[in-house]
Amino acid sequence: MSMDVSNGRLSGSAKSALLDTMRRAGPAKDTEQAAFVGHTGRDMSFESIPAYQNLRSQRAMADALGLRFPFYQPHDVRAGARSVIDGNRVVNFASYDYLGLNGHPEITSAVADATAEWGTSVSASRITAGERDFHRDLEQSLADIYESEAALVFVSGHATAVSTIAALLGPKDLILHDALIHNCIVVGAQLCGATRRSFAHNDMAALEDILAGSRERFERVLVVSEGLYSMDGDGPDLARLVAIKEQYDCWLMVDDAHALGILGKTGRGIFEMAGVDPKRVDIWLGTLSKTLVSCGGYVTGSRALVDYLKLTAPGMVYSVGLPAPACIAASTAIRLMLREPERVARLQANGRRFLDTARAAGLDVGTSWGYAVVPIILGDSLRTLTLADRLLGRGYNAFPIIPPGVPERSARLRFFISSEHTDAELDGAVVAICEELAVIDGGGNTPRMTARPKMPEIVS
Known part of the structure; x- marks a missing residue:
């Protein structure tokens, strides 16, 4: 099969032919990666995993079209605009550095000082190695943002959600989440054993219908939404969401990972934009890796919630605590955002x-x-x-x-x-x-604007 893809154009028939060819051919196995056949006669090589074969086919398709592999691109300077x-x-346009704080002199200076004083690791979980002022300072800053009684920071944003859900819910409970919720919520729901159902994206009527028909069958119900969805750039009607959770006696968790620093007059997130009392949300969830230019995740809420998670959440009890540089970077970013x-x-x-x-x-x-x-x-x-x-x-x-x-x-x-x-x-x-x-597409209208920007200087 031959086709001209030098200008990125493919006719409908050419595109269909290419896709059919790739589907039929599947991934070609390298000779040095021969199948490992165990005594059962099964192919036990990692290359035999169907999802891996699909990925190989996609890569082959990109190669056939002369397209660069778009994932894991090597960047030569720090993340930013x-x-x-x-x-x-x-x-x-592929960086979470929403407020341009990555590499800010005040943050890098504070991190350098913290590293000199505290080193680069706390060397064990906080339950074992103990806590330090930089943990408490960061958690207090996060609690203050959401007007919560307490907060808790984890070494991984993804693990924050998984561990929190795993610690709070079990087989007798129900988790209701937006259909476009982040993977961390889905994984946490799957691992905890609770019944899991999704409702149409931002559809509060659909959520209420599910609760009206099933709330009484479960001990605890957790409703999960996001403050700002990272694929679509929209969010929920928070006021109505809070009203529904109160009517049906549920816990409400809001993942504010992409809303902190973005929504509201001072960047406090969706509650500030919506004018909703943040204390009406039971669990605020987020990450330190976006606006706060660090790494890790956080939960804020009641003192009882945080005290319970500190002793039961797997990602807290069985994982190393956040090191000083990460805590200090996030704390300094919060001060800059508010200032x-x-x-x-x-x-x-x-x-x-x-x-x-x-x-x-x-x-x-x-x-x-x-x-x-x-x-x-x-x-x-x-x-x-x-x-x-x-x-x-x-x-x-x-x-x-x-x-x-x-x-x-x-x-x-x-x-x-x-x-x-x-x-x-x-x-x-x-x-x-x-x-x-x-x-x-082989034609179409061009935009009214014609100016092209001068490529900016990069500060390394």
């Missing part, structure tokens, strides 16, 4: 500009609120991967999301907006998207 990939300067609300305002303005410009150009931005996460929904996975590759060649790095990361026929490029992006970078990205889509 700009980066260097393969020696080329790019505008970076400089203009960063939050600039981020929100940038998000709205990108959303409005993309929408005016006829691009599908879905249900995004336009704060820090804006998807460009293309539907077709091959078209999405091709556009990502061509944009990278133009100096714009945007991450492609394809099924199963998102539902079928909703493949997209995901744009993380930073307070540090310029108007020219935001507008130029939309121009490039429209121009490259016109080439890929």
Whole structure:
């Protein structure tokens, strides 16, 4: 089979032929990776895992099209609004550094001092090695943000959710979560043994229908939502969500990982934007790795909740405590966020500009609120991967999301907006998207804007 893919264009018949060929052929096994056949006659090689074979097929498809592998790209400078990939300067839309704090001199100085004083590890779990002031200071800062009685920080954001759910719920309980909830919630629900059901994205009526028909059959019910969804850039009606959980006597957990630093006048998250008392949410969950430019996760809530988790959550009891550099980085970032609300305002303005410009150009931005996460929904996975590759060649790095990361026929490029992006970078990205889509699709309208931004200098 031969086809011209030099300009990223594929006819419908050529695309179908390529996909059929890849599906029939499957991954070719390397000669040095021969199947390991045990005494049962089964192929026990890791290469025999069906999901691995599927990944190999996808990689072969990308190679056949001449597309660069879009995952695990090597970057040569620190994460931020700009980066260097393969020696080329790019505008970076694949970083969680929403407020531009990564590498901030005040943070790096504080981290250097903390490292000199405390070292780089606490060397064991906190239940064993003990606690230090930097743990308590960070937890108090997080509790203050959510007006909670207490907070607890974990060494992993993903493990925070898994461990919290595992410690709180069991086989007699029910977990209801938004259909687009993060993987950490799903894994935690699966491991704890509780009944798990999902409701349509941000559909409060669907949630209420489930509760009305099943609440009495379970001892405890946990409802889980996110403050800002990382794939769609929207969020729930928090006031109604709180009212429903109170009516049906449930616990409510809100994952604010992508909302802290983004939503609300001072960046405190969805409760500030919605004008809802944060104490009406039982469990606030989040990560230290986004706005707070560190690593790890947190839970805030009542003193009883935190005291219980400190002694029962597997990710706390059986995992090393956060080291001083990570705690100090997050604590300093919180102070900067609260001291400089203009960063939050600039981020929100940038998000709205990108959303409005993309929408005016006829691009599908879905249900995004336009704060820090804006998807460009293309539907077709091959078209999405091709556009990502061509944009990278133009100096714009945007991450492609394809099924199963998102539902079928909703493949997209995901744009993380930073307070540090310029108007020219935001507008130029939309121009490039429209121009490259016109080439890929073999025609179409070009955007009204024609200016291309000068590639910025990179501070390493």
